[in-house]
Amino acid sequence: MWAILAIRVSIRAVASAPVGAGVGSGVSAGTGRLFVYVLDCIARLSPATLAAHRQYLRSLGPRLVVGGPFRDGRGSVVCVVADSEASADAMARADPLVVFGFTLYQLHEIERVEQVAAHAPA
Numbered sequence: 511m512w513a514i515l516a517i518r519v520s521i522r523a524v525a526s527a528p529v530g531a532g533v534g535s536g537v538s539a540g541t542g543r544l545f546v547y548v549l550d551c552i553a554r555l556s557p558a559t560l561a562a563h564r565q566y567l568r569s570l571g572p573r574l575v576v577g578g579p580f581r582d583g584r585g586s587v588v589c590v591v592a593d594s595e596a597s598a599d600a601m602a603r604a605d606p607l608v609v610f611g612f613t614l615y616q617l618h619e620i621e622r623v624e625q626v627a628a629h630a631p632a
Contacts, residue, residue, distance in 0.1 A: 542591035544575065544620040545598035549605070549613040550585045562606035570601065585613070595619065 567574055570590060577588035592598035599617055607613040
């Protein structure tokens with residue numbers, strides 16, 4: 511539940527700020543669509559592969575909204591801004607964790623939530 515709340519807070523931040531050029535067509539957050547790809551580890555990660563993954567996320571620049579591992583160690587999530595599902599899918603498929611077969615992924619589009627504060631736990 512906290513991971514979802516963190517994503518909602520980050521989405522609210524990105525929804526009000528323009529995103530500059532990054533991977534893809536330079537869509538702004540106001541017109542871009544939000545996607546998450548959930549990574550499910552199927553093999554033990556090597557330090558080199560994890561470093562390549564982190565470098566890849568940095569290369570996404572402003573297209574990366576938020577990402578990180580789940581606290582229970584059962585995978586991770588990456589939230590990106592893209593102009594289409596195909597573009598978001600290409601970003602997920604280019605992630606070294608996917609390329610080298612360490613993870614499977616599921617791609618989901620996020621519906622923007624504008625009133626995040628009303629849904630936050632007390």
